[in-house]
Amino acid sequence: MSYSIVYSSRTGNTANLAQTIREALPAEDCIYFGEPDPKALEAETIYLGFWTDKGSCDEASAEFLKSLTGQRLFLFGTAGFGGAPAYFEQILDRVKSKMGSGVTVVGSYMCQGRMPMSVRERYMQMEESPRRTAMLKNFDAALNHPDAEDLTRLKAALLPNG
Numbered sequence: 320m321s322y323s324i325v326y327s328s329r330t331g332n333t334a335n336l337a338q339t340i341r342e343a344l345p346a347e348d349c350i351y352f353g354e355p356d357p358k359a360l361e362a363e364t365i366y367l368g369f370w371t372d373k374g375s376c377d378e379a380s381a382e383f384l385k386s387l388t389g390q391r392l393f394l395f396g397t398a399g400f401g402g403a404p405a406y407f408e409q410i411l412d413r414v415k416s417k418m419g420s421g422v423t424v425v426g427s428y429m430c431q432g433r434m435p436m437s438v439r440e441r442y443m444q445m446e447e448s449p450r451r452t453a454m455l456k457n458f459d460a461a462l463n464h465p466d467a468e469d470l471t472r473l474k475a476a477l478l479p480n481g
């Protein structure tokens with residue numbers, strides 16, 4: 320079955336997931352790999368990767384989602400905040416609400432992704448509070464992600480034949 324891998328990534332985390340998917344699926348069935356582009360729409364299955372921006376997918380992914388017309392969709396993404404599966408579910412629900420009609424979601428996967436050091440510096444400027452402590456803890460936990468285990472779990476979540 321033909322497929323495309325489309326992704327948006329500012330700092331490389333989601334690109335890492337996209338590359339892992341590329342290596343796991345049969346190369347001969349791949350018709351497009353790269354940033355959102357109408358060329359990707361010709362595939363039967365689209366693997367769409369996003370980075371989390373304000374609790375939903377980034378703008379480029381949202382635009383691309385709107386252009387889908389009836390493909391099978393596998394969503395994957397990274398978010399700075401991890402730890403609670405319910406948080407990922409909430410993001411995925413928001414992302415799904417942006418897609419074109421007739422699209423069938425055939426799977427999804429999310430994991431935590433490291434954030435730029437400037438974010439930590441911003442937290443450090445904040446007055447001490449339990450919230451600040453929790454945010455710093457989350458930031459430091461995110462530094463290792465996506466890790467090898469995240470990528471193994473992603474591969475396990477994929478469809479066998481694209």
Ligand SMILES: Cc1cc2nc3c(=O)[nH]c(=O)nc-3n(C[C@H](O)[C@H](O)[C@H](O)COP(=O)(O)O)c2cc1C
Nearest residue numbers: 328329330331332333370371373374397399400432
């Ligand atoms: C402007 C901006 C907004 C963000 N908003 C969120 C957010 O609402 N929730 C979250 O969990 N992570 C948020 N993040 C963190 C990124 O989603 C996370 O680091 C992601 O792994 C980046 O993926 P990329 O390396 O593929 O660009 C934000 C990052 C930036 C730069």
